[in-house]
Amino acid sequence: MNMIDTQTGKESSATRAAYLSVRDMILTGELPAGQKIKIEQLRGKLDMGASPVREALSLLTSDMLVERIDQRGFRAAAASPENFAEILKLRCALEDMALRQSIALATPDWEERLVLAHHHMTRAAGTAQFEEAHKVFHKTLLSNAASPMMERYCDQLYDLNIRYRNLAASEPNYQTRDIPAEHKDIFDAAIARDADAASAALLSHYRLTGKYLALQLTGL
Amino acid sequence: MNMIDTQTGKESSATRAAYLSVRDMILTGELPAGQKIKIEQLRGKLDMGASPVREALSLLTSDMLVERIDQRGFRAAAASPENFAEILKLRCALEDMALRQSIALATPDWEERLVLAHHHMTRAAGTAQFEEAHKVFHKTLLSNAASPMMERYCDQLYDLNIRYRNLAASEPNYQTRDIPAEHKDIFDAAIARDADAASAALLSHYRLTGKYLALQLTGL
DNA sequence: CCCTCCAAAAATATCGATATTTATTGACAC
DNA sequence: GTGTCAATAAATATCGATATTTTTGGAGGG
Structure with a gap:
């Protein structure tokens, strides 16, 4: 009833x-x-x-x-270029920490989850499920840090970033970038447990996107 | 009515x-x-x-x-030694960043607010208002970072830390420590705009307290 | 003796109706 | 014109009453 x-x-x-x-x-x-x-x-x-x-x-x-x-x-919540810059900065600082911890604590299980997440994201390229798969990939990268609060912060910041991506409106003409290659770099370094390389690739990935978005946000 | x-x-x-x-x-x-x-x-x-x-x-x-x-x-919210350790780690990372930014952007106004906050805290020693003045001092240190989100995170973490202090129950027999001197060190370095020294003093202050609290938390 | 399953009890979640507060508008001075 | 103020309108905040769910406590089987 x-x-x-x-x-x-x-x-x-x-x-x-x-x-x-x-x-x-x-x-x-x-x-x-x-x-x-x-x-x-x-x-x-x-x-x-x-x-x-x-x-x-x-x-x-x-x-x-x-x-x-x-x-x-x-x-x-209000949105502004300053706010976006702050989000980017915090993300870089926190995800750097989280990724390094994840790698330091690497286990076969995490490795496998990461392989799958990357595979799903690759497969979903161009489809409606890509966004979700992309999010899962980035979350999985950090998921082994054994640091729930940090993961929560990173999640929040990820979503806030997505919001700015949507707010930037204009189609993402990601000029000369090869996003899949960027993801592959992060993925490979993580699997190789090379924390420095993985972190560098991840931050570069974020900063490139950030730089591009910042340009479109000036009129905000 | x-x-x-x-x-x-x-x-x-x-x-x-x-x-x-x-x-x-x-x-x-x-x-x-x-x-x-x-x-x-x-x-x-x-x-x-x-x-x-x-x-x-x-x-x-x-x-x-x-x-x-x-x-x-x-x-x-649940409490555990692991959670406490995570709070400590995040605090150190975030406050380090925030304090450095605050100092980098130092202005006479901030300097004056800091002087007053330190003075009030010193004066309130031993009284019921000390806790509040202490919190204000630490918040003021970070208040010039021009980074509202980071300040919000730091606030949260400060409160969570206070909670553990209360949960640790037993009286804070802060052995050989000279807390006012620790605060003075942070304060002096900040006023001198010596970011490295200020950050080192601040993190040392937190880690000493953290180490002490962690000992009392084992049975949590 | 231990499960499974079903009522009874307790607690949460949600609704619709008010009370309070804030925002708006226009009349009336200055 | 311009600013103040009161009356009105609109929205928020809060209450008390139900509807739904989850928990609890057995009552029978196995």
């Missing part, structure tokens, strides 16, 4: 649904940076009560995607 | 009150690490409805003081 979730494997909670929806709206720019988020409006769009919407927004605060001002509601 | 806040300058929102209360309960250990947090129970103790309590708990998720499990409520 309950809601048999219409063929979706599992429905879980309204709060979770709201969390994922709003998160997506902010990451894609459907909710523009800095814009006020009206509960009533979202409540309508998501077809649920105000409570789960509020709770989802409160949770999104953790991810620095939503700002909450007491008694004055929520707004999508 | 509204609640005239009983002589407290400003009451603000129930959610904020709940946030501060629960935060304090977790930092002090009144809500033990890992323990389930029952809404109904808190609702009673804080004398408010369930909504602000839920919202406060959702917000505390950002600070890594509360864990939320979908459909299964909230619990106080």
Whole structure:
């Protein structure tokens, strides 16, 4: 007599649904940076009560995607070139640490997960699943650091970076770059357990993308 | 016809009150690490409805003081020696960066704020206000880094560290250490704009405390 | 004696209705 | 014009009541 979730494997909670929806709206720019988020409006769009919407927004605060001002509601986090630069800097510092730790603690299991993640990403090139596979690859690189908080920070920063990629709007005319080759370099060095090379390749990968994005963000 | 806040300058929102209360309960250990947090129970103790309590708990998720499990409520974040070690490591890495940036961007204004913060802390020695002044001193050190996200992370980590200090229970018999001298070293180096010396003094300060706390945490 | 399964109890999640607060607008002085 | 202020409108915050889920505590089999 309950809601048999219409063929979706599992429905879980309204709060979770709201969390994922709003998160997506902010990451894609459907909710523009800095814009006020009206509960009533979202409540309508998501077809649920105000409570789960509020709770989802409160949770999104953790991810620095939503700002909450007491008694004055929520707004999508502001975006600026400075903010983007800060994200890039923090990412580089934290992922450098995390990757080095991952490699230092390398195990066959991690190695195998990394091989698979890289393979899936390669296979997904050009398809809709690429974005997700790409994310998994980068997460897997850091997943052996035995440092949950650092991984959480890195996750957050990854998503914030994605947001800026979407905000940059214009098609990613990644000029002369060979992204798969960049990934391969990172991957090979990690598998070879060469921390210096892996870190250098990873940071270079981020900084190239960052430099490119920064150019398109000046008018933000 | 509204609640005239009983002589407290400003009451603000129930959610904020709940946030501060629960935060304090977790930092002090009144809500033990890992323990389930029952809404109904808190609702009673804080004398408010369930909504602000839920919202406060959702917000505390950002600070890594509360864990939320979908459909299964909230619990106080777990604590462990490993987690403490991770906090220490992250603090050192991030504060090192932040302090260096603060010094690199040094201005007379920052210098003055730092002088005052140090003075207040010194004056508050032994009093109830010391904790707060100490926190302000450390925050001020990093406050000139022009890096809001990094400052936010450092704040979080500071609080998490305080929590472990409280969890370690036994009186801080800081053996042979001269804490005021340690602070003076950090302060002097920062004012002298000697980033290497300041960072070294700061990290040494943290690591000494960390080493001491780690000893008391083994049974956690 | 140990599982499995099913009610009862407890807790969480969510809704809809209010109370409070903030934002807006336009009249009225200056 | 320009600024202030009150009345109105809009939005947020909060409550109390339900609906859903998860947990608990046995009651029967195996």
